[in-house]
Amino acid sequence: MPILETRDLTYIYGANTPMSKTAVDHVSLSVEQGEFIGVIGHTGSGKSTFVQQLNGLLRPTSGQVLLKGADIWAQPKRIREVRFQVGMVFQYPEYQLFEETVYKDIAFGPHNMGLDEPEIDKRVRTAAAFTGLKEELLQKSPFELSGGEKRRAAIAGVIAMDPEVLILDEPTAGLDPRGRDVLLSQIMDYHTQRKNTILLVSHSMEDIARIADRVLVINEGKVAMFDETARVFARGQELYQMGLRVPQITQVMMQLRQRGFPVDAGVLTVEQGLREILRLLGKEGVTRG
Numbered sequence: 262m263p264i265l266e267t268r269d270l271t272y273i274y275g276a277n278t279p280m281s282k283t284a285v286d287h288v289s290l291s292v293e294q295g296e297f298i299g300v301i302g303h304t305g306s307g308k309s310t311f312v313q314q315l316n317g318l319l320r321p322t323s324g325q326v327l328l329k330g331a332d333i334w335a336q337p338k339r340i341r342e343v344r345f346q347v348g349m350v351f352q353y354p355e356y357q358l359f360e361e362t363v364y365k366d367i368a369f370g371p372h373n374m375g376l377d378e379p380e381i382d383k384r385v386r387t388a389a390a391f392t393g394l395k396e397e398l399l400q401k402s403p404f405e406l407s408g409g410e411k412r413r414a415a416i417a418g419v420i421a422m423d424p425e426v427l428i429l430d431e432p433t434a435g436l437d438p439r440g441r442d443v444l445l446s447q448i449m450d451y452h453t454q455r456k457n458t459i460l461l462v463s464h465s466m467e468d469i470a471r472i473a474d475r476v477l478v479i480n481e482g483k484v485a486m487f488d489e490t491a492r493v494f495a496r497g498q499e500l501y502q503m504g505l506r507v508p509q510i511t512q513v514m515m516q517l518r519q520r521g522f523p524v525d526a527g528v529l530t531v532e533q534g535l536r537e538i539l540r541l542l543g544k545e546g547v548t549r550g
Contacts, residue, residue: 262330263291264458265315265347265426270324272310284310286482287324292460294425297452299473299490300462303504307482308462309352312428315460316347328426345374348424352431354415358403363394363414366403370422388421389414391451393443409440413447420451427451430462441465445472470494470508470529478503491527510534 272285284307292298302308313319314326317333317340326333333343351357360366367388371381389399392413398406403414416432429448433441449472452459460477463469469476469490476493478486480503486493494500497507497515506512514528514537524541528534 263327264294264329265292266290266325266327266330267315268325268327270311270314270326271322272307272314272319273322276322284482285314285321288479288482288484289324290477290484290487292426292458294458295456296458297472297474298458298460299469299476300460300479301464301466301469301476301505302479302485306479306503308479309430310482311479312430312460312462313349315426315428316349317343318349341373345370345422346424347426347428348419348422350416350419350427350429350432352434354419354432355403355408355411358411358415361402362400363389363403363406364399366414367399367418367421370418374422384421384423385417388417391420391447391454392417393447409436409444412436412440412444416444416448423455424457426458426460428460428462431464432461433463433465433468441468448472466494466506466508467510467530470511478505491529494529495527 267288267290270285270288271283273281273283275281288311300308300312310319314321320334328343328346333340358366360369364385367385368381371384394410394413394417398410403411406414412432419427432448433444436444445468448459461469461473473490475488476486476490477484478493478500485503486496494507494511497512500507508529510531511528514524514534515526517524518526522541524537528537
């Protein structure tokens with residue numbers, strides 16, 4: 262049974278008014294336990310509206326969201342419990358920090374879950390470690406942290422609830438390249454150790470190509486593609502027509518292939534591209550030496 266499933270999911274802003282706009286249009290798909298799903302689409306495609314329905318932040322105009330087979334809106338008064346199981350990290354989550362200390366901010370969710378103090382303390386420290394926050398930062402005001410540290414503290418606050426599904430909406434937005442790489446590595450390590458399900462919304466095709474098992478492409482509120490990462494990025498021309506692009510190294514390989522070089526057009530990372538070029542040059546031994 263899928264951990265998450267949507268059935269004819271539809272969301273209309275301003276429904277039944279002259280200004281109505283369909284942001285998500287009859288989306289049906291399923292996500293398996295433990296998958297890492299990349300979610301892409303141009304600005305205004307509906308991807309953020311889609312993921313905000315998965316943990317009940319937005320109630321569908323029509324259709325269903327199923328969590329482990331159960332409609333999350335079957336008991337509206339218990340929707341808060343769904344949000345403990347499906348955690349959401351918004352773009353620029355550091356703007357949501359508000360407590361006196363980093364520790365209290367991370368502990369906010371576990372407190373709302375009704376956990377006892379020893380369990381809360383364990384979760385706070387585990388979440389901080391997962392996101393790379395040093396122990397000495399926990400007693401500082403979150404507003405004394407650097408931009409990258411604030412981002413990690415905000416993400417730790419969601420991880421501390423130990424959600425079965427973690428949704429990250431542009432988690433690296435605004436970070437410098439090093440900060441982005443560090444945060445993505447920590448997210449990947451968390452996924453490897455926790456073995457939960459992650460949905461990552463991102464404009465970075467390179468990031469998605471590097472870490473996603475499957476990629477969901479949303480265009481004009483509909484599912485344009487939902488397939489293995491390599492298969493999606495192999496459809497470069499279709500992505501271009503939607504205002505998207507393939508990773509730069511994939512584009513290079515596609516151009517080489519168009520010029521007659523027998524390379525794999527499905528290369529997704531620089532490391533894969535290097536191996537493919539070395540193979541083409543007959544120098545595989547270089548990588549082994």
